[in-house]
Amino acid sequence: MTKPISIYELEGAPNQFFSPFCWASKFAIAHKEIPIDTIRWKFKEGDKIAFSNQGLVPVIVDPNQDGKWVNDSWAIAKYLEETYPDRPSLFGGPQGEAAALFVQKWWLNGPVVTLMKVVMLDLLNAQTPDLQPWFRETREAKFGKLEEFATGAAGVPEFQKALEPLRQTLKEYSHLGGKNGPSYADHYIASFFMLAYAISPVKLLEKDDVMYAWRERMMSAYSGMGRNAVGHPESL
Numbered sequence: 001m002t003k004p005i006s007i008y009e010l011e012g013a014p015n016q017f018f019s020p021f022c023w024a025s026k027f028a029i030a031h032k033e034i035p036i037d038t039i040r041w042k043f044k045e046g047d048k049i050a051f052s053n054q055g056l057v058p059v060i061v062d063p064n065q066d067g068k069w070v071n072d073s074w075a076i077a078k079y080l081e082e083t084y085p086d087r088p089s090l091f092g093g094p095q096g097e098a099a100a101l102f103v104q105k106w107w108l109n110g111p112v113v114t115l116m117k118v119v120m121l122d123l124l125n126a127q128t129p130d131l132q133p134w135f136r137e138t139r140e141a142k143f144g145k146l147e148e149f150a151t152g153a154a155g156v157p158e159f160q161k162a163l164e165p166l167r168q169t170l171k172e173y174s175h176l177g178g179k180n181g182p183s184y185a186d187h188y189i190a191s192f193f194m195l196a197y198a199i200s201p202v203k204l205l206e207k208d209d210v211m212y213a214w215r216e217r218m219m220s221a222y223s224g225m226g227r228n229a230v231g232h233p234e235s236l
């Protein structure tokens with residue numbers, strides 16, 4: 001029997017899991033029909049993952065492979081695909097693997113910034129008071145003064161506009177993985193909606209948007225892993 005894969009997962013308040021990269025890996029593990037064992041991890045707990053020679057989560061540890069560890073969400077997806085080829089595929093083959101990486105790069109280089117503008121102050125406020133100065137300093141190094149970068153709900157139209165290529169695709173296919181269900185590209189994008197769900201009350205999508213129905217499908221997938229998470233139902 002396949003033993004659960006452990007994942008070091010970022011937790012803010014109790015059961016508040018807001019790391020998109022951790023969510024992407026959790027969706028991918030669930031897609032491979034492998035149980036997940038979450039090891040709660042807080043910002044600045046680098047010592048707990050020092051064995052991986054770096055300081056970011058997700059890190060997974062696979063007891064089915066002599067406790068092999070892998071860090072970085074993309075490396076984890078590729079590891080799962082290579083190690084569990086007989087389980088449902090994350091990429092649908094080598095062509096799909098490159099396409100999934102493209103989706104990820106496109107997302108990180110464009111829409112994600114518009115999303116971060118919407119949720120940034122909620123994300124800051126989600127941090128415990130002791131972590132807020134550090135969180136602000138590290139994020140301001142990247143985005144500039146947070147109060148100037150952040151838009152809150154006023155930035156939703158810009159985010160929705162950035163979703164247009166996804167929207168046009170999801171008008172033709174139920175998922176980025178095609179007509180038969182989600183692939184890793186879906187997991188990756190959905191993971192950022194899980195970030196928003198975990199920390200922000202802002203409504204990101206209108207009910208008549210195909211993206212809304214897709215997000216519903218993704219939240220219900222894998223026994224409702226997303227829907228059962230602690231978050232803001234009023235944001236849906």
Ligand SMILES: N[C@@H](CCC(=O)N[C@@H](CS)C(=O)NCC(=O)O)C(=O)O
Pocket residue numbers: 010018019020021022043044055056057058071072073074
């Ligand atoms: N490229 C990495 C990014 C991982 C990452 O940035 N993780 C964040 C959590 S969302 C982290 O561990 N941050 C710890 C820190 O900033 O000290 C991946 O895809 O896994």
